[in-house]
Amino acid sequence: MSATDQENKHTAPDARARLRPGEPSEALDWLGSPVDCATCAWREGIRAQGLCKPMVACVHDRYAKRIERFLDTNPEASDAVLAHPYFEVRAIATKHASIFRLPALLNDPDPEVRAGAVMRLPARQGMRLRTDPDRKVRVAVAARLTGPDLVPLSTDDDYYVRMVVARRLPHDMLPLMMHDPEAEVRRAVARRIGEEWLMAMAWDVDPLVRLDVARRLSAQQLAVLIEDPDMRVRHAVAERIDPRHLSALAADDDPLVAEMARDRLQRLDREADGTVAAAAPPATGIVLAVDASRPGNGGSPDA
Incomplete structure (x- = not known):
């Protein structure tokens, strides 16, 4: 050196x-x-x-x-x-x-030490600590493991351990956590779960979970949430739903939802008017173009 x-x-x-x-x-x-x-x-x-x-x-x-x-x-x-x-x-x-000195620390009496060792050792060496009595150690284990190795922690007693799992579990395994007892965990699931399972979470009991679902559903799928009991969800629906359903939301009981729907309808009307106007060239332009192409006798160019 x-x-x-x-x-x-x-x-x-x-x-x-x-x-x-x-x-x-x-x-x-x-x-x-x-x-x-x-x-x-x-x-x-x-x-x-x-x-x-x-x-x-x-x-x-x-x-x-x-x-x-x-x-x-x-x-x-x-x-x-x-x-x-x-x-x-x-x-x-x-x-x-030295990483070669760390395996012995997985048996340390203090959880901070065990967690520190888990964070540096190869992930599989920490697997046996998935049932560690201290949550911070299990959080560290969850932060290191991947794939099926995470599944046993998806039902951990501590919600934050499950939260870490929900953020890391492969998309095709997230349906295992769709019905987690903690709403924040289900929100993490709703943000990542595959589209083929997302609709199944549209009826979650927690409005914030449904709001996360609404932000990911397609414009056509949002129709299932038009009558959601929470105005925050309906407002998110009004922002993106297929225009064919906006009329129903324009009559919503909540003024903010109704205003969003009406604003979109008005904007769509203006865009439609603008599109028609832009697609039709000025009449004088058409006349001039035709006149320029005609022979002197007024017939067609092929006459």
């Missing part, structure tokens, strides 16, 4: 991060004792090079941001702290540690 590369790799923390408002004004370790640089294992290396700084970037500080700055600046130190007693150190170290 060249001297320039070495310089780019290690940027002194005090040059890019300083004590910010809201950060602790003291340097305490995870047990609440003052941080002592004199006893630090990196005092003759990292510390001597100015690559750490108390209250800014320090792996011994209990404040997570300072630990993060230290390991971001000195990623090669990550492997050495994977067994640190403070979970924040282990969790942050998973971002930079």
Whole structure:
């Protein structure tokens, strides 16, 4: 590695991060004792090079941001702290540690550490944590898995895990989640499900789900939602529905829906008038063209 590369790799923390408002004004370790640089294992290396700084970037500080700055600046130190007693150190170290050291952390007692390991390891190594007791670990697993491997998480007890699954599950598997008990999950499904299944969600009990459906249905299919009980859905229908159905919406009980339908009808009428006018050339132009093509005796050119 060249001297320039070495310089780019290690940027002194005090040059890019300083004590910010809201950060602790003291340097305490995870047990609440003052941080002592004199006893630090990196005092003759990292510390001597100015690559750490108390209250800014320090792996011994209990404040997570300072630990993060230290390991971001000195990623090669990550492997050495994977067994640190403070979970924040282990969790942050998973971002930079050798991937070959991470499988053991899938058994770490802290969920932050397990989730961090899942996010870096090959997806299949995290499959056994699909039933992890902590939601953040299962969310991490869902964010890494693909295809059929996601299906067991589609019925997870936690709605956000299912939300992540709904955003990642292949389109042809999304019908499995059409009837999820959480409306937000069904909305995620409605935004991605294949068109052949979309119509089946037009009768969902939640109006926001139906609204998402209305935004994707074709102009012809929107007719099924003309009488939807929610005006937001009917308004979305009026914006895009096949013009043949606009008359019914122009008489809608909600003034905004009716106005949208009438505006579209008027616009269509104006466009129709404009199209007819543009298609018919001026009469004088026709006469001049015919006159120019006639022989002097007034007969046709072929006469």
